[in-house]
Amino acid sequence: MARTRAGSSGNGSGVKGARRPEVRLPPLEPYDGGELEPDGDYDGVELRDLDLAGQDGAGARFMDCALTECALDGTRLKRARVLDSVLTGVRGVGTDLADASLRDVELVDARLGGTQMFGAVLERVVVRGGKIDFLNLRQARLRDVVFQGCVLVEPDFGGARLERVEFVDCALKGADFTAATLTDVDLRGAVELGIAAGLDRLAGAVISTGQLLDLAPVLAAQLGIRVEG
Template sequence: MPTTPDQLADLPYAHLLRPHPGPLRAEERYDTAHFDGLRFEGQASGASFLECALTGVELQGAKLRQARFNEAWVQGARWVAVELAESDWQDSAVLGSVLAGISGYGAALRRVVFRQCKLEAVNLRGALLRDVVFEDCLLRDVDLGGAKLTDVSVPGSTLEEVRLNGATLKNVDLRGAVRLGLPDGPQGLRGALIGTAQLFDLAPQFAHALGITVKDS
């Protein structure tokens, strides 16, 4: 995955960006637009964002079902109770942002980076994640039940109450996680890479799942 710029000016399309002060609209196509400090609560389902930058954007209860984000760059966002079900993300980055109460079931994320983000109460059931990185993030109460994860990594991230029940994993690298809080235990971990220390931490859950009683005396 290419290096993700930390600064707006470092985006390859930064010189093409044009300020967009207006509201978001359903089914609208936005190309090389810069949304800065936008606050939005309405309907924008099916909107398309191509080579767009969204900085300091606050969405509260907004509807972006089936929205498309292609080469989008999101920084300092606060999205609460936003509907992103069946949305499509490709070659995009979300940096220093808070996403809480998100409905993102059935979404597709390909080559997406989350860096220094907080994801809380996020529903990604049945989602597709391919080449996705969660770097230095907090994932709390994130539901990935039935999702398909391929080439996903979590360097420096903390996982709390992350559910993988029924998920399909391939080359999912959990070794860089600061903490693995998996309430479903080993269920859904087939196809994941974990470290030795993590294996010891998860040992009680593995033993319970296998019906093993561990006693030293």
């Protein structure tokens, strides 16, 4: 069962902080049920050191579960529901979580590439540590989500809706915010802030003075301003 910890008030900036989950898992049973099944129901189990590559768990429900050091290469989890669960050290390329729902979830030290989460709904989710390349969150809805101490390479937030989302001690490289809608998004804690597209969609976000200076050349180019020494 997850408890919710209220977020910060934004240190006087007026931005509302994300509410973080504090997942408290019950005693778990080791999972020995074979391959994942579409629309399967997984409750109170730990999936540890399993090769789930290429398996089909579309529409499955994971409740009070732990996925630890599992391989998720090409694993199909479209429309899956992951609730009150912790994913630690998962790795894989091309994991399909399109239209999935994650609520009260902690994702820790993941090594993922090309993860498909377009149309997904993330609510009270913490992504802590690890590296995720080419994360596809187009048209997704993120509410009370914290990216902490992780590296995001070319994440795609195109058309997504972000509300109370924080980036804390993480590197954001080549992010795409095209057509995104941002409300109470705090980017000040990003140790690297690289935005490839969608600078015009940053209304509703807060950045630091240093970040503004770093983004100045890109902003000038977008506005057609020529800067000469």
